[in-house]
Amino acid sequence: MVERDGLILLLDVIDPSGTMRERGPGWAHDLALVRQMLLSELEAEDNLYERQVVQIGGRSVLFVPLESAQNLRLPLGWVFRTMMRALHLQAELCTRGVFFGGLLALGKGIGGPEHVVGAGVEYVVRRHARLPGYPRIVVDDRLLHAVMLDARLRHFQHGPDEELEYIQRLVERDGDGFWYVDYVGAIERECDSSEEYEQWLARHRDWAQAKLNAVVETDDYYAAWHWLAWYHNRVVRELPDEVVGDEAARVDLSVLAEVRPTV
Known part of the structure; x- marks a missing residue:
């Protein structure tokens, strides 16, 4: 199989019952809850689109192949939609005491029913490991730039500037320079x-x-x-x-x- 360009969202539960070196008993429950909620979000959408949700090293990973025939048929703004999905997950699960960080980026991968592999996935895992362990979903700078250049990432009715305007309503820039999904602020509009x-x-x-x-x-x-x-x-x-x-x-x-x- 050939690697395809895709949108990759990695979610990592911040474990309330253990340490960074040793996972506690609450971690597995929270991880399963994040994956279950992510799958529920996907099932609520049109199932004509291709996406995979898998677990990699105790993290939930969503892969949206941009070159999929289903996903190219009617692009609906995959970056914006994925950010909204992440925002809804954070807003819902935080009220249950479950918090998680993560990274949203563009990269190449091969997705299957139970696995997602590839250079893009490796990049996301490595980069996430170097980020501070805050309960925030970081948005890769290169992804925001790609929205302006790649029509596959935008809604089919939007130009680059309009799409970026919608995306900017969902993100904030932190003091350390990273863009992240601003779920506490953006959920007001929901x-x-x-x-x-x-x-x-x-x-x-x-x-x-x-x-x-x-x-x-x-x-x-x-x-x-x-x-x-x-x-x-x-x-x-x-x-x-x-x-x-x-x-x-x-x-x-x-x-x-x-x-x-x-x-």
Whole structure:
């Protein structure tokens, strides 16, 4: 089989029950939940499109072959759609206390029912391993550039600038230079009312606070939960008062030392 260009989304659960060196008992449950939810997202769409979801080294990987006859038939903006899928997963699972990071990139691969291999997959796995272990899905810089040049990545009715405009509504640039899926900010547009968004924010705040309260500075996941708290609070600070102006909407950072991650 020949490698094909594809969109690759890797999702890696941040394990609340173990360490970075030794997975705890809750990790397998959360990993299975992420994979189940990802498959459910795909099943809710038109099944005429070709995609594969597999597990690689304890991570869930989605591969969307761009050269597939099914996917070329009517391109619907695979980068935007995949980001929306990731956003919905993060927004849903965070309210259950499940957080994960990941990487979305372009690369070559060969997909089958139970496997996805290839140079692109190897690149995504290696690059993800070098990223900080924050609960954020990083978007590869080269992918954003490719949207402007490759019509297979865009909705068939959109030009490059219009497609990029839609994508930019879903991402933010972090203090360390990485673009990532801004699920806390972008999910507001998916809510039916400001009250619904406020309720969702409260649940997200409660879980972020609980994660933060449970660690100390020497723990493996201190940086991850520290970043999550600062990310939540940054989004809240930028919201208009009519959406949420209450100090109680923020994570209480008084439990932290003064060493802050770049956010």
